[in-house]
Amino acid sequence: MDSSPDDLIATLRRKTGPVPFDLAVVLGSGLGAFADHLADPVSFPYGDFPCFPPSAVAGHAGRLVAGTYEGWRVLAFQGRHHLYEGYDARQVTVNVRIAHALGVPRLLLTNACGAVNRTYRAGDFMYIADHLNLLGDNPLRGEAVDPFIDLSHLYRQDLFVPLHDHAQREGISLHRGVLAALPGPSYETPAEIRALALLGADAVSMSTVPEAILGKYLGLEVVGLSFLSNAAAGLGTASLNHQEVLAAGRQGTERFLALLCQLIRLWRQAGNSSASPGGSLPVS
Template identity: 40%
Template structure:
């Protein structure tokens, strides 16, 4: 895998004129419009990139965007990969490995999720404080020492300093934030009521089908991570899960998320 990471990073550098991003941003379902805030240097479709998977989910455009936001050089993944698409966990997390090789110092992740905490409302932004992993771990298998340790510590996997910065910015800009634990499951089914009750019982505040594998791999490589979930439905209500509505709610709340990310990037 290390050779593939190096080959992919080398290919991307030939397309970006050695553009070196400071931060990587993963845009979840319905949140791809954040890319409109990027002063674009170049964009590359995933299908052009060697060893890269291809997005198969509606709402994930499937391209890497290199450019500047708030004076910071960034690379944004406009669309991510999921275990439920049939990819291995190593394929799902491969792009994060490549972004680190390209030089990022921080990783920002976002997702659309179902609210478990009964105080949450549709459209809320939840800063992820921790996660519960109910998926296969992406580090299972031989460890590549050049990438990270065999047994990486997951304390503070969502960086406390970045969370504190987000809180200060939100107070200044009038952005309401929730805080909580994200439960990552395989999907692709939306959760049953019994599953939501189980997630609540084990300490979850929101649930989704992504993010956790990417964060595990980022922390394996000692990348500081900041994560936000957009609450697109309330799982313990009688609402029926619908992917199109998830996309709509994500786009609406994405405006607030974009403001938060832009201000955070400015203050890194």
């Protein structure tokens, strides 16, 4: 695999123009419909560019869509790569490197995940306050230039309160919590979920955290939004499987789009903010 994204970047600039993009959105399992709402879309299949690792994960369209949304130039990555496919954290974050190379200052990460917090329900959403990196890897491993970055304020937090107010008005359950990342591909055991709860995790995923770390390293504002597709192992009666995660994502598409679109509007209204700590806001 040729890890250089230069060919894709040159092609994208040729087809979409030299103006920098305002936002990159990574769309998780079953959540790719947002890209269909971009105006003047131009699509770039991952398979056409060797910088993207091969992938065959269901629920990930595997393409980059460039377009506009309410005046912002947006890159939408329909699908991502995962460590459980045999890749390392640097390989699965090529999307973030592409966004940075195209001048994107903002990164919105989404995923479908399992609820660890017993007060969360399948179909709810979680604004990511912080994370636990339990992947055993880091996208900055081997990075030669100042890899020792401070992650105390990784995720931008000032958008949560107005987004939560909007969600309440729309009847959408939105929490703010801690995301744990495990490598997969097997789902966690009930004992592992109990351990995660003791560590302070509210939800668990097999993605997102490497992208967030690299985004912070490259100087992007990072916001994370999770769709709780199921209760984690031991917290529900149903067996866990990927098809049910995808089905839950499809069922929650309308609410996800409503929340995602409002989040982008709030981000545009708020503008840049150097004050992104969320320590004073309660995790719920």
